[in-house]
Amino acid sequence: MPAVKETIEDVKQLESDKYKYGFTTEIEQEFAPKGLNEDTVRFISAKKNEPEWMLEWRLDAFRRWQQMEEPNWAKVGYPPIDYQDAYYYAAPKNAAKYKSLDEVPKELLETYEKLGIPLREAEVLLGVEGAAETAAAARETPKVAVDAVFDSVSVATTFKKELEKAGVIFMSISEALQEHPELIRKYLGSVVPVSDNFFATLNAAVFSDGSFVYVPKGVRCPMELSTYFRMNAQGTGQFERTLIIADEGAYVSYLEGCTAPMRDENQLHAAVVELVAMDDAEIKYSTVQNWWPGDADGKGGVYNFVTKRADCRGRNSKVSWTQVETGSAITWKYPSCILRGDGSQGEFYSIAVSNGRQQADTGTKMIHLGKNTRSRIIAKGIAAGRSDQTYRGLVSIHAKADGARNFTQCDSLLIGDQCGAHTVPYIEAKNPRATLEHEATTSKLSDDQLFYARQRGLDEEAAVALLVNGFCRDVLQELPMEFAVEAQKLLAVSLEGSVG
Amino acid sequence: MLKITDLRARLDAEDDAAIEILKGVNLDIPAGEVHAIMGPNGCGKSTLSYVAAGHDGYEVTGGSIAFEGEDITEAEPEERAAKGLFLSFQYPVEIPGVPTLTFLKEAANAQRKARGEGPISAPEFMKLARENAAKLGISNDMLKRPVNVGFSGGEKKRMEIFQAMMLAPKLLILDETDSGLDIDALRIVADGVNAMRAPDRSMLVITHYQRLLQYLKPDVVHVMSAGRIVESGGPELAEQLEAEGYDKYATEAA
Ligand SMILES: Nc1ncnc2c1ncn2[C@@H]1O[C@H](COP(=O)(O)OP(=O)(O)O)[C@@H](O)[C@H]1O
Ligand SMILES: [Mg+2]
Numbered sequence: 001m002p003a004v005k006e007t008i009e010d011v012k013q014l015e016s017d018k019y020k021y022g023f024t025t026e027i028e029q030e031f032a033p034k035g036l037n038e039d040t041v042r043f044i045s046a047k048k049n050e051p052e053w054m055l056e057w058r059l060d061a062f063r064r065w066q067q068m069e070e071p072n073w074a075k076v077g078y079p080p081i082d083y084q085d086a087y088y089y090a091a092p093k094n095a096a097k098y099k100s101l102d103e104v105p106k107e108l109l110e111t112y113e114k115l116g117i118p119l120r121e122a123e124v125l126l127g128v129e130g131a132a133e134t135a136a137a138a139r140e141t142p143k144v145a146v147d148a149v150f151d152s153v154s155v156a157t158t159f160k161k162e163l164e165k166a167g168v169i170f171m172s173i174s175e176a177l178q179e180h181p182e183l184i185r186k187y188l189g190s191v192v193p194v195s196d197n198f199f200a201t202l203n204a205a206v207f208s209d210g211s212f213v214y215v216p217k218g219v220r221c222p223m224e225l226s227t228y229f230r231m232n233a234q235g236t237g238q239f240e241r242t243l244i245i246a247d248e249g250a251y252v253s254y255l256e257g258c259t260a261p262m263r264d265e266n267q268l269h270a271a272v273v274e275l276v277a278m279d280d281a282e283i284k285y286s287t288v289q290n291w292w293p294g295d296a297d298g299k300g301g302v303y304n305f306v307t308k309r310a311d312c313r314g315r316n317s318k319v320s321w322t323q324v325e326t327g328s329a330i331t332w333k334y335p336s337c338i339l340r341g342d343g344s345q346g347e348f349y350s351i352a353v354s355n356g357r358q359q360a361d362t363g364t365k366m367i368h369l370g371k372n373t374r375s376r377i378i379a380k381g382i383a384a385g386r387s388d389q390t391y392r393g394l395v396s397i398h399a400k401a402d403g404a405r406n407f408t409q410c411d412s413l414l415i416g417d418q419c420g421a422h423t424v425p426y427i428e429a430k431n432p433r434a435t436l437e438h439e440a441t442t443s444k445l446s447d448d449q450l451f452y453a454r455q456r457g458l459d460e461e462a463a464v465a466l467l468v469n470g471f472c473r474d475v476l477q478e479l480p481m482e483f484a485v486e487a488q489k490l491l492a493v494s495l496e497g498s499v500g
Numbered sequence: 501m502l503k504i505t506d507l508r509a510r511l512d513a514e515d516d517a518a519i520e521i522l523k524g525v526n527l528d529i530p531a532g533e534v535h536a537i538m539g540p541n542g543c544g545k546s547t548l549s550y551v552a553a554g555h556d557g558y559e560v561t562g563g564s565i566a567f568e569g570e571d572i573t574e575a576e577p578e579e580r581a582a583k584g585l586f587l588s589f590q591y592p593v594e595i596p597g598v599p600t601l602t603f604l605k606e607a608a609n610a611q612r613k614a615r616g617e618g619p620i621s622a623p624e625f626m627k628l629a630r631e632n633a634a635k636l637g638i639s640n641d642m643l644k645r646p647v648n649v650g651f652s653g654g655e656k657k658r659m660e661i662f663q664a665m666m667l668a669p670k671l672l673i674l675d676e677t678d679s680g681l682d683i684d685a686l687r688i689v690a691d692g693v694n695a696m697r698a699p700d701r702s703m704l705v706i707t708h709y710q711r712l713l714q715y716l717k718p719d720v721v722h723v724m725s726a727g728r729i730v731e732s733g734g735p736e737l738a739e740q741l742e743a744e745g746y747d748k749y750a751t752e753a754a
Binding site for chain 1: 553554555556557576577578580581582586587589592593594595596597598603604606607608610611614646663667
């Protein structure tokens with residue numbers, strides 16, 4: 001039987017136990033009362049000891065959200081979400097800070113272990129405070145600072161002193177609200193306005209925590225910043241909020257990665273990420289996303305509705321989004337760049353893998369406002385099983401964007417004949433002096449290539465992994481080295497169900 | 501080394517109407533020998549090489565294939581590869597995005613793992629790659645490029661031999677490795693193949709022309725026609741075929 005036919009058969013039997021990170025940590029939670037109303041918002045704000053203006057900001061968002069309709073234009077389908085049937089706040093008890101290792105709950109450490117978080121970062125977690133620097137100095141590997149988000153509250157922030165030395169602020173948003181309220185007030189919601197869209201507005205009302213980064217003028221952040229998101233409490237909606245600001249001439253690379261425990265209830269995740277790049281600043285934002293996609297019928301997976309946007313405010317500023325998406329039952333995500341500063345650049349490199357019954361609707365928006373702005377989009381989609389994915393891209397060239405340029409390339413790879421891939425590129429050019437290039441291909445995993453690789457000694461699974469990695473190479477090489485290695489493994493794991 | 505007995509095969513089609521391409525092939529290649537198969541277009545030479553390598557697009561309807569005394573008729577392609585069977589493809593396949601050396605290192609290690617051996621070290625592998633590339637006049641740049649992507653027909657054939665050298669198989673099947681090569685390239689490739697000759701390595705050389713055989717000096721030459729080996733003899737048979745063509749066999753088979 002030809003290999004691809006076999007593949008199709010096997011995909012049909014895709015099982016949920018393929019998901020290696022499906023487990024739930026038993027840990028005491030402190031919940032906000034179930035449901036969503038103004039009191040929930042007040043509860044969250046009070047829990048976090050927020051200033052009055054922040055509470056008002058949240059309440060304003062909540063009131064607007066009540067007037068909004070859930071969007072239904074994306075090419076995804078899902079049962080209606082009951083927003084009253086969820087918890088909007090959960091924190092590990094006595095969380096916040098650990099002075100010594102003994103104080104970190106054992107289950108928490110075990111969770112990180114099971115997730116395969118590199119030893120280095122686990123050590124950092126173990127090290128707690130002073131030990132982290134010692135550990136860092138002792139290792140030759142590139143340093144990664146971890147702001148570990150366990151459910152909603154940061155439980156470990158490390159490398160803090162070294163970053164402080166460089167003047168880099170890297171902490172949870174709740175901490176930043178206490179320590180740098182002026183920065184939060186200035187930038188929060190300045191890229192994604194409060195009422196931007198249904199999910200972003202909900203996030204503004206009830207966001208629990210997330211990361212805050214400020215890199216001051218002329219500073220090159222001395223290490224890659226990394227956050228591991230974990231969703232853990234059953235039925236807890238997740239509303240992360242990330243805000244990164246690179247001031248003039250600053251550079252920062254931020255890594256975000258996530259996996260989620262197995263569960264039988266759909267989980268809503270509606271994060272908001274805001275990036276601000278000033279003159280000559282550069283932000284690299286890399287994501288490896290592996291939330292639970294649900295069982296073979298798509299039941300129980302994570303709904304991932306995310307608003308990610310970068311504002312290239314300064315001249316010659318640059319933002320690169322690189323993402324590897326393999327998880328979630330439903331993904332709805334369009335990291336975007338507003339190219340406001342003259343000569344600013346936006347890049348979007350993406351790999352989306354869908355298998356089983358996953359639905360993914362992703363893409364990017366490049367909004368060219370300034371002169372000589374450039375954008376580059378490389379999107380690789382791999383669809384297997386009965387999954388369905390759509391690339392939706394918008395390139396918008398405004399009237400004043402003289403000399404703007406865009407290059408877009410979308411490649412889809414189909415494994416089997418029950419999956420689908422769609423490309424929906426929108427182009428709005430209001431300036432005749434703009435240059436736009438678009439390339440798109442769709443191909444099927446080839447029997448000839450599979451046989452060739454197997455003749456050389458690779459088994460079918462290894463051959464598929466190799467071919468898929470080859471297909472994604474342009475994007476993989478944009479990832480920081482260690483992340484690229486993880487991502488390659490993740491691609492192989494995600495497609496495990498698609499071959500014998 | 502390779503013993504093929506009354507092998508019958510057809511395309512693996514949904515319906516049973518598919519016609520047989522191999523109609524009872526018999527072939528016995530002892531260790532250390534070089535055998536050649538010559539025959540007109542469409543007589544089933546490539547099909548024989550694919551079926552020997554385990555291509556699942558064909559269905560074996562009768563007979564058997566034994567490798568070093570072991571029946572491999574049902575073995576997976578990668579199992580045959582790990583045992584030491586290498587096929588130099590008539591039409592080498594392009595694999596975009598996968599550098600040749602990455603591909604070969606993964607393949608070599610997969611084979612070693614299947615044989616219960618440890619992985620080859622990166623420096624050892626690189627040293628071997630440089631040596632073999634030099635023998636075939638393959639540049640460093642070519643090695644870094646993705647497998648077969650953007651290579652000319654002749655370059656692809658040269659890369660197939662390079663791959664064979666890197667994987668050091670026990671049985672080397674060359675399917676029209678000479679086609680698409682100019683005189684100089686032919687000599688380089690033939691020298692490379694000759695250098696691989698060893699008492700414990702056998703070769704099956706599929707070709708249309710006598711040219712390559714003049715360099716390789718096969719021990720036995722077989723003539724294939726309409727899915728069967730119809731005659732076997734010494735190297736002189738190749739010369740005779742070159743002079744007289746395949747007409748004689750075509751009428752016999754019809
Ligand atoms: N995949 C295929 N689809 C259709 N016909 C095929 C296929 N493979 C082989 N054949 C047919 O089988 C016969 C033998 O082909 P092949 O083995 O390639 O011959 P050779 O290599 O001797 O030129 C030819 O008639 C060819 O058309
Ligand atoms: Mg042929």
